Amino acid sequence: MISTRYVDEMAKYSRWQNDGIYQCCEDIGSEERGRDRGMFFGSIHNTLDHICVVNRAILTFLDGAVPSQNPPGHVAWTSWEELKSVRLAQDNALALGARKWTDAWLEEKTFKNDPNAPDLPAIPRWIMVVQLFNHQTHHRSQVTSALHAMGVEYGSTDIPWRPGAGFFEA
Template sequence: MITNAAVRLLAQYNRWMNERLYAMADTLGEELRTADRGAFFGSVHGTLDHLVRGDMNWLARFENQPLPDFGPDALVCPTWEALLALRQQTDQHIDTWAGTVSDAWLAAPLSWYSAMYHQQMNMPAWIAVSHFFNHQTHHRGQVTTLFSQLGMDIGVTDLPMMPSLHHTTPD
């Protein structure tokens, strides 16, 4: 089972990577950012949009709130400015939520109806939270691949190299 400390660490990693991805995506310009590159969600913009949609849905489940009403196929944020603002707002929400998660809540059952699988889902919350962070990493990996195909290098993405963790030892 994961702990509150792990949730907070993964939330910090989420923000660090999103800041880097969005900074690089911002340099692409609208045409390259929205061009269909054959990815599952088409473009860099489409993939980042899917990711913020997923994050908001999971946060609603975790906080026992109604799911946001995005519509089934539309982009949550058709403009870059709106997507960037919503990403920043959602990352702040994730950070705040992560600070409140207790180990008892993580061990407790979580239930929700999955529209994707058309069934009621029931599992310990820690499994759903693990999926939440894994989903983020999976789709950020797709975006880094799209960047690589454009000749852009995001640099190191490994969690141990996150600046807040990377410490040098004194000689």
């Protein structure tokens, strides 16, 4: 099982990575963010949108509610400004979770009866928290690969090098 220290570190890491990637994506402009690059979700924008859609679903599930379903290929936030705002709100929610979620809360199993999925299993919250962070990392790597192919320097993605982590301060 993970601990609240894990949640805290991953929330900080996630914000650091998101801040850097979103700044790179701001710099490349709307046309480049929206270009179909053959990624699973087509464009950088759509990939970042997908991350936020899944974050929203997992955060909803953690609260014991059934998340709404999005049709495949649906882009929830077509506006770059709105997507940035949603991402910041989600990073804030994870930072708050790092402060308020307890080890006991993380161990609790959560599910909500859903008439469309009557056999929905009870899953420990910690599994879903790990899924949230892992899912973000997986899709951010697709974005960094696209940025790399464009010659954009996005910086380190290694957890120990996170500014403020205290491991390798320069």
